[in-house]
Amino acid sequence: MNTHLPLLCAMFLVMMINLIRSQSNEDLYSNCSNLFNCGNIRGIGFPFGGGNRSSRCGHPELQLVCEDNAASITISDVKYKVLGVYPDIKVLRIAREDFSSGICSPLFLNTTLDPPLFSMANGYSNYTFFYGCPNWPTPSAPGQFSCNKSGITDKKNYGFPGAMGPGNCLESVVFPVSQSLLAQSASLENIARQGFEVRFGVDSAACARCANSKGVCGYDNSKNTTACYCPDGSLVSATCSPPAAGGPQGQPPPKGYLALAKDDLYRSSGALSLGTVNSLEYTMSHICPTVSPTDLLSSPPAKDQP
Numbered sequence: 001m002n003t004h005l006p007l008l009c010a011m012f013l014v015m016m017i018n019l020i021r022s023q024s025n026e027d028l029y030s031n032c033s034n035l036f037n038c039g040n041i042r043g044i045g046f047p048f049g050g051g052n053r054s055s056r057c058g059h060p061e062l063q064l065v066c067e068d069n070a071a072s073i074t075i076s077d078v079k080y081k082v083l084g085v086y087p088d089i090k091v092l093r094i095a096r097e098d099f100s101s102g103i104c105s106p107l108f109l110n111t112t113l114d115p116p117l118f119s120m121a122n123g124y125s126n127y128t129f130f131y132g133c134p135n136w137p138t139p140s141a142p143g144q145f146s147c148n149k150s151g152i153t154d155k156k157n158y159g160f161p162g163a164m165g166p167g168n169c170l171e172s173v174v175f176p177v178s179q180s181l182l183a184q185s186a187s188l189e190n191i192a193r194q195g196f197e198v199r200f201g202v203d204s205a206a207c208a209r210c211a212n213s214k215g216v217c218g219y220d221n222s223k224n225t226t227a228c229y230c231p232d233g234s235l236v237s238a239t240c241s242p243p244a245a246g247g248p249q250g251q252p253p254p255k256g257y258l259a260l261a262k263d264d265l266y267r268s269s270g271a272l273s274l275g276t277v278n279s280l281e282y283t284m285s286h287i288c289p290t291v292s293p294t295d296l297l298s299s300p301p302a303k304d305q306p
Contacts, residue, residue: 029229032057032216038066044085046217047202047226056227057218059202061117072097076112083195090204091121095195096175103129103192104147110163111175113198120176121197126163127177129188132170133157143188159188202226206238213239 036044036051041064049058051066064082065072071082073094081100084093098106106129113120120126130137131147133156143159155170161182166172176196186194203226207217210228215236220227223237230240 028054028056028218028235029216029231029233032218032229036064036066036071038064038071039069041071041082041085044087046207047200047204047219048085049219054218056221059117059200059219060221061114062200062202075118076109076114078107078109078111081195087204090199090201091197092200093195093197095193099189099192103145103189104131104149104157106173108171108173110173113176116201119199119201121199123179124176124196125161125179126174127159127161127182127191128164129157129159129173129175130166130169131155131157131172134168145188209239213241215240 031052031054032046034052034057035042036048036053038051044064045053046057047059048062048064049055049060050064055063061075063073065074073080073082073092075094079097080094081097082092083095084091086092096106096111108131136144136156137158137160142161145157145159147157163174164172175192176198177191178194178196181191181194206226206228210217210226213228213230215228215230218227218229219225220235220237225237228236228238228240230236232240234240
């Protein structure tokens with residue numbers, strides 16, 4: 001067997017994998033240059049994905065959806081209407097969708113904001129709606145309401161400041177409310193529909209550095225960090241580099257170009273385990289029919305004979 005065949009086949013395989021990844025990242029550079037537009041929510045980019053933006057353009061928990069010209073987001077299994085997005089101050093204004101038609105048919109899931117991604121904005125505090133209670137609380141509840149719903153029509157329902165469980169009531173729902181609206185004695189339905197503001201903690205400084213290097217921001221789920229998609233199709237964790245010499249007349253080498261020394265190829269075994277690509281396996285089986293990926297990784301480079 002030609003001792004150089006495994007090396008040549010491995011170099012071909014790594015080159016093809018890099019080519020495919022480069023083309024994919026180039027698509028993300030273009031895709032993540034788009035902005036999310038839906039109804040009155042306009043011009044939204046990083047750290048949000050969704051809509052006409054790939055999920056890899058934003059944090060996995062900040063994926064926007066556009067339905068019937070209305071933007072929404074799901075956080076910890078609760079769906080919210082998006083009332084406003086303010087990237088400059090990292091604030092998202094949302095309202096529970098299950099309260100959009102009234103406060104008597106919630107999902108009975110508490111609003112949960114998981115740090116460090118989310119935190120309640122200033123001026124808001126937790127509030128609890130209690131449903132199907134046998135008696136009024138002591139002291140008296142500041143907010144009482146009735147619901148024409150099976151099981152709780154003839155029961156007591158009320159709202160109370162703070163985050164509490166249902167106790168001896170049938171159900172309860174905890175969600176943030178505006179302290180100023182509570183002070184104004186606004187109706188509970190109006191308070192619920194007005195929604196609340198949350199701060200989102202995403203590294204905007206890393207995105208600014210990426211944008212200043214002519215890159216487009218995205219999110220690397222495998223590393224749980226901001227990603228930078230570059231015009232040449234590369235994916236970096238910080239900033240895009242200026243085009244490097246190496247191609248004809250000082251131009252950068254073509255996409256998918258790979259320069260590896262013999263020993264580097266075997267030290268770079270991680271590049272050979274990037275995932276299964278069916279088309280590559282098909283190509284390898286025809287070009288290198290006697291060499292398996294295991295052979296490529298287990299066989300050391302052949303030493304030149306004297």
